Amino acid sequence: MSEPEASLPEPGNLNLAWPLFRHSVECGENAALVLDEKVFSYSELASLAARVAGWIGASAPAAAGETRVAIVASRSLEAYAGILGACWAGAAYVPINPKLPAHTLRQILEVAQPRAIIVDAAGWRRLEESGAIGEVPVLPPGSLEGAPVLDGISALEQPVAFAGDRVAYVIFTSGTTGAPKGVIIRADSVRHFLDYLGSLYELDCRDRFSNFSEISFDFSVLDLWLAWDSGASLHVVPEAQLLAPAKFIREHQLTFWASVPSAIGFMDRLKQLKEGVFPWLRVSYFCGEALPLASAVAWQLAAPNSVVDNHYGPTESTVACSVERLSNPPRTTPGRDIIPIGRAYPGMRLAIVDEAGRFLPAGESGELALSGPQIAAGYLGAPELTQARFPQLEHPEFGLSRWYLTGDLALQDSQGTFHHLGRVDYQVKILGHRIELEEVDGHLREVCGCGSAAAVAWPMHHGTADGIVAFVAGSSLGPGEIMTRLKARLAPYAMPREIISLPSLPLTQNGKTDRKALLSILDERAHAIGS
């Protein structure tokens, strides 16, 4: 019996949907996606993706240049089949969280200019609120479960050829000016990332992957594509179990766990990390924020057969570009009780630069700069910002090349390991989400109608914030009204947890808002009530 022609590898085709298609031909019965206890095989998922791709081709015929397809969905069949279908059709996908306020969704769509939009029920509601319906073709919710929209549209048989220099996806992150930035990632960057992890972890179709993060967060790039590269199954953690997913990990006997480290903190606090509770786990991939030593150790105890890896990387480096494995005894970052960010993935480079872009030797702290094949092509529709953050720099050893300036403060120790020391700006991380405090300030000032407003991240543990507290001065609005108005503008994770009114805000000598003084107000208050 001859192999079906479609199963032959297609050299040079970096379509992200290609491996899933190949598995659907070679081992189509295997589980590809487990969603709300429903199992979708590789054949089933490939056939859904082929139908979505057919719809994209019919409703948004590709003109010259890049086609982008937005997916406004969360933990739904539309989210996964939508992303796959977009790739299958040869489009770049733009995943968007339906929990974002309509205002932000509108801003993102204006920059992204998608030729088609795929939504689930939550995405549809948000899209209606944003007033964006009617501008581009939308595949409505339920279309994949028998609604007549796809009737009469022929499926696209296999993923189209996709060259490495084309855009695979655009993921939006918080921007200082209040407008989200769309990070453009090319297909060859994703391939570099996936190939390295594939070789590092020796994955196969027996693996069972978690999908903890939203599709709009680039962590999902790892979950989806690494699982489907390997022929493994992807298990979507339901929203109701996100806070403490220990039960889910056990019930699904996951072998590969990937999440932000705060997930460990919650599970530990809820006393779920009992010794040996996750015997099947063999890879634990943490990324997105600092990994505290205590969390890493607690996790290792619960998952004795797993490697515990701390990966580092901003969205601009295609998920992650350096790694440190928890060792015994563990290495830590001096003074911070966190696991170092380790060493660069093969092919990637990490270096420390000063404010003038000059490279600094080991032992000196400065801004962390990244270079290599995983570096983003830039920010969508923002050439000036792209030029500022992705400069050409002259390295004494490697010569002139393109670097990404992360805004992270770091140093390399004498052994070559990199350590994360904080930020050079006002970006903070909450549950792995990037939040620019200046963006929150801007929205606060606008909704309060006063010039004096500032946000701080508080309390901080190991360089990661629990939440945001906002200070306002001279606003006629009460905290409740301010919160209500902010909700229309800020993502849920960027919302202040409390709003404090002061007669005036403390200023630094330069006349800027003194965020340190605001933090000490909070520290003193916490101290006074003894918590």
Next chain:
Amino acid sequence: MEAKEKIRARIQDILSRRGDDQPFGEQDSLIFSGRIDSLNVLEIVTFLEEEFHLDISEVDFDQTQFDSLESIAALV
């Protein structure tokens, strides 16, 4: 004060700190509606441990158990 009333007062306190003065019914969703966040859930857990000696390790924790006043009260 009844357990449920104590828990109600605590939730009211959390909501008002979040600038949320809307009333809430016993079965109203708190977590999935976005009215409280994960740190608030931990705050409620700590409160239940201290006030009612709840052993959280005995509860096979599930967010749905913490989503409404009624379901939280059922834990103690």
